[in-house]
Amino acid sequence: MEETDSEQLQERFRTSYARFLSQGLEPNDAVARALLELQQLATNGAKPIGDASEDVKMEDASRQEDIEMDTLKEVASTSTNVY
Known part of the structure; x- marks a missing residue:
């Protein structure tokens, strides 16, 4: 049984949405x-617009965030140790 136009649009939206979230x-x-x-x-x-952009790997994005958090923790601990 063929999908209706509505079902095709919904599937296309879900696919695009998931791709953009993964980026x-x-x-x-x-x-x-x-x-x-x-x-x-x-x-x-x-x-589609999204096909022109390169996918971002989630592990790369999270690794970058961890590096920033470590830097912020170092700055915070340094500022609290000052008398």
């Missing part, structure tokens, strides 16, 4: 980008 976007930003991508496809059949 590290906030949920609201991911929704906005996915909707813009669907709108662009609907109006002129152009290639």
Whole structure:
């Protein structure tokens, strides 16, 4: 049985949304980008916006965040030890 247009749009939205989340976007930003991508496809059949950007690996994003947190902890501990 073939999917209806509505089901195809829903699946395309979910796929785009998940891709943008995996790139590290906030949920609201991911929704906005996915909707813009669907709108662009609907109006002129152009290639989706997200395909032009490179996927960000989640482990890379989290590693960067950990480095920043360690730096902040060092600064905080240094400032609390000053008499």
